[in-house]
Amino acid sequence: MTLSLDSSSYLLVLTGAGISAESGVPTFRDANGLWEGHAVEEVASPEGFARDPLTVWRFYAERRASMAGVVPNAGHRALADAEQRISDRFLLVTQNIDGLHAAAGSQRVVELHGNLMRSRCTVCDRPPFEDRTVYRPGVAPMCGRCRAEGRDALLRPDIVWFGELIPRDAMARIAAFVDAAGAQLRFLAVGTSGLVYPAAGLVDVVRARGGRTWLVNAERPANVDSFDEVAIGPAGTVLPALLAG
Secondary structure, three states: OOOOOOOOOEEEEEEOHHHHHOOOOOOOOOOOOEEOOEEHHHHOOHHHHHHOHHHHHHHHHHHHHHOOOOOOOHHHHHHHHHHHHHHHHEEEEEOOOOOHHHHHOOOOEEEOOEEEEEEEEOOOOOOOEEOOOOOOOOOOOEOHHHHHOOOOOEEEEEEOOOOOOOOHHHHHHHHHHHHHHHHHEEEEEEOOOOOOOOHHHHHHHHHHOOOEEEEEEOOOOOOHHHOOEEEEOOHHHHHHHHOOO
């Protein structure tokens, strides 16, 4: 199986947790889907944050700490190399929050669910900012700009939590790319479950436009039958060969 890209091809890529698992990114879930006895939804929702911001920040501080020493794998690098070749005709949409695509050199990236290493204010319109601080237990950081203006406001991770909408500008950027590509659109999904929307619906959008679709996954996802070409295997092994041409 190959995914050939000529001088008119556009490539839309969707990546999920599977590609980062090969770099050792932990999921923080045990066999029962819990973190320290908490359902993950309790520490990844607006309601959970309003109820107990200290616990939510401890969860995300642990996630930040766990990224120390984690580096992109061959799958991340193969996608960055493909972008180098076709430039503006490439767009990478990721459900991951680990920043490994940027670390591999990818520049045209839409982070559907935010970024673990950014924070934003819960009150003011300060843009999200890079924040790699591993806050110690019992600390919920405050917005420095709000404090300078005489009010207290909590920071929160710049993550799209359960119950929150995908940023409108992210969806608009994807739609504009699909419109520009037309029938020259190619779609590649890597390491996804096929269960989380709107990402899982991108394959159907591309097929409706007459584009061709590829899937690379460690196992068969829920929407496997929507793809024209399927390769079951690790992204770090499959992608370099798939995108070599």
